[in-house]
Amino acid sequence: MQKPSIRMFSKSNKVFPYIFLAVLAIFTVLLGTSIGTVYVPFSTIIHIITANIIPSVPADAIDSMYENIVWNIRLPRVLLSGLVGASLAISGAAFQGLLRNPLADPYTLGVSSGASVGAVITIFFGLTLPLLGPFTLPVFSILASFITIFIVLYFAQRIDRAMRVETIILTGVIFSSFLGALISLMIALTGDELRQIIGWLLGSVSMRGWDHIKIIIPFFLVGSILLTLHAKELNAMSFGEEQAKHLGVNVERKKMSILIAGSILTGAAVAVSGTIGFVGLVIPHFVRILWGPNHVHLLPLSAIAGGSFLILADLVSRMIIAPSELPIGVITALIGAPVFAVILIQRRKKLGGEKGS
Amino acid sequence: MIEVKNVSGGYHNAEILKDISFQVEKGELFGVIGPNGSGKTTLLKTVSRILDVKQGEITIKERPISDYTAKEFAQLVAVLPQNTAQTFSYTVKETVSLGRYAHQRGLFQTMSEKDEAMIQGVMKQTGVEGYQDVPIDSLSGGERQRVFLAQALAQDPEVLLLDEPTNHLDIAYQKELLDVLKIWTKEKDLTVISIFHDLNLAGLYCDRLLLLQDGKKEICDQANEVLKRERIQTVYGAEIEAHPHPKVAKTQMMLVPRFFGRQRNNIITKDLLKITEEKITLQTEAPLRTMSSGVTGAGVGWHNTFVNRHVDRNYHCTDHKNEMKNYLIDHGFHPNDTVGMMTAVRLSDVAHQFREGEGFSALIVVTAATGNAVDASMGQERTIPYKPGTINIWVLINGQLSEEAFIQSMMTATEAKTAAVKELGILDIETNTQATGTSTDSILIGASQQGKMLTYGGTATPLGQLVGKGVYQCMKKALENYFNWRNN
DSSP: OOOHHHHHHHHTOSSHHHHHHHHHHHHHHHHHHHOSSSOOOHHHHHHHHHHHHOTTSOOTTSOHHHHIIIIIIIHHHHHHHHHHHHHHHHHHHHHHHHHTOTTOOTTTTTHHHHHHHHHHHHHHTTOOOTTTGGGHHHHHHHHHHHHHHHHHHHHHHHHOTTOOHHHHHHHHHHHHHHHHHHHHHHHHHOSTTHHHHHHHHTOOOTTOOHHHHHHHHHHHHHHHHHHHHTHHHHHHHTTOHHHHHHTTOOHHHHHHHHHHHHHHHHHHHHHHHOOOOSHHHHHHHHHHHHHOSOHHHHHHHHHHHHHHHHHHHHHHHHHTTTTSOOOHHHHHHHHHHHHHHHHHHHHHHHHTTSOOO | OEEEEEEEEEETTEEEEEEEEEEEOTTOEEEEEOSTTSSHHHHHHHHTTSSOEEEEEEEETTEEGGGSOHHHHHHHEEEEOSOOOOOSOOBHHHHHHGGGGGGOOSSSOOOOHHHHHHHHHHHHHTTOGGGTTSBGGGSOHHHHHHHHHHHHHHTOOSEEEEESTTTTOOHHHHHHHHHHHHHHHHHSOOEEEEEOSOHHHHHHHOSEEEEEETTEEEEEEEHHHHOOHHHHHHHHTSOEEEEEOSSSSOEEEEEOOSOOSSOOSOSSOGGGOEEOSSEEEEEEEEEEEEEEOSSBSOEEEEEEEEEEEEOOTTOOOTTHHHHHHHHHHHTTOOGGGEEEEEEOSOGGGOEEEEEEOSSOEEEEEEEOOOTTEEOGGGOOOOOOOOOOBSSEEEEEEESEEOHHHHHHHHHHHHHHHHHHHHHTTOEETTTTEEOOEETTOEEEEEEOOOSSEEOOOSTTSHHHHHHHHHHHHHHHHHHHHHHHHHHO
């Protein structure tokens, strides 16, 4: 249970969390860009960014090596992790509200695995649809994640009409395993594309350039705006679908929109960076503890916090065994899995005598 | 307001409701009752559009419910379900604010001043405005129930549907909630349909009741018409007694537990009677159902101790009830279990009889004197303060008496008493006419409520004959004893 005192203190000022997280986000972007084999001072980074965005700012004084490191290598990587983190966190928050399940996130629900299968199929068969071009991979990922979430929810409902938290998670785990096996099968059958698939699967934001940012940005914008517009419905649905219906929510339609938006965000994130687990679980959980469960604020705050979190996680994954890199998913799982366990224990305690629902 | 016409429906794999029809008028408090699994919740979910109507039609304000959009319907109908999921700890105010969802327009659905005023208003009405910033999961069950009631009311509905709203509430909250609902139906013309588990609450508060059995309508009528002993007994399959509420013109249902212990038809025996100069007492192993006048334990009740106490003829006490109570306590009796009477008569003059009828028996005990004999027919004004009773009659019966048998036994005993008084030629001193009794008589009819069922106690029935004859003979004997003593 959340301590009322923590909430009280921060409730009085609803602007504070936004300012706090915005400052944190800017700081992490600068930090992520600054640290590496070559250290780049903050001031230089700011200069390079402004010079690249605003043509009137003179770029003469900038070292071309710095320029190359910051603008072509580190900044796109940092921004991409930010966007991926934001996508995963906001979709996690939405899935949790929709399913009334604090343990739901794209990873535990099996949606990430679904998106991976979509992506692997695209690579395996070397698919490129004429109209979609570079968007073929994300579009297939999104479609696959959308299909997966529906199959998972359908099965969970068949097992247990009340759709208990544990049932959904268990169904997600089973599907993840199954989809993981599919991926392994495809890898085993692959010849030349093997390295590409493995590299992608590890879940990384390294060696991604501006191209990847261009791929994820439209999906990120559509998905997160769509979710933010459904904040009130998510509030209503976290009291149960029947109660939401009583309150006047068109549950079927709104639920579909939210699932589509969540799948778009997850699919796009997986398409550019592979499966990165637990971001969608950990971030909304902490945002809720600090600033309450109201989705009007929870969704945007989770997005900003999730972005910052993944930038830091990426930084750690680069630093910890430098000069080689850890997959970023290792860092998020190291943090996320224990948090998952803690939430599970808290829920069990809270339910104690009550009926498990 | 609401019309349900030949509705069948339920869950997709099980049809639960079968051909149900009823109407609810505007401003009515309408109750739905029935045993577990009879379809109460299914009916409520069908009316609230959670479940589909498979056959038939439900209209609200002459419009089929399926014609309303989700928001239109929520502006018209609010629901207070039995349980609501609480995964995240929203504050009370956030929870109540969701009630305004159906009234909000536009892309961002911001709250207007009207919404804010409405939210504050309903929080005040339900008494939760004090903790609007508190997370709901830190509230007690009763408080949480009120938060969700506030949420439903924030919808500003014309119809409120409740599924066992008094569940989890203690009796004070139950009364408070139902009182408030009743007031709203009267003052705001709110139409309320509520499921009740508790038949007595349903009977007390509802204008009309719908009784369901196996998904079918058993009856839909005025509460007192629906709550008939035989009907409830058949539908619920439990032994029940109906009893009028002491303050309100409504029927209350009483459960009859199965186990009574050993059935006995000789709880009352002659040997139990103990007579001393000071008091006549009788204590039974099991309590008797009693109807009596007297100082303590008067009215209708259950008692196992009966005391007729001798007091001085000049006994005078402003609070004789309390004095009697203390007397009983001092002598080791429980005032709550005791029917206590007083008399100035010499207790050795008592007359008693144990009479046996067919399958039942009665012990009759009479103490009598005629110092203040009165002719009831003269209606003479008298200014006597409380004086210890002069003719005290106990009729204790081994048998089961109906309510009417109690009253008839009382009539029979009184008539027998009057006959004896007249026969002995006792006069009312003030009017100089034949007396019918004395001005301070008391009577007790007690029955073991075990053994033979005695439905009637009129003078022509076996019970009436036994009581009449017994009281008459005891009266004569007691008065003879009294005269003998007075004349010596």
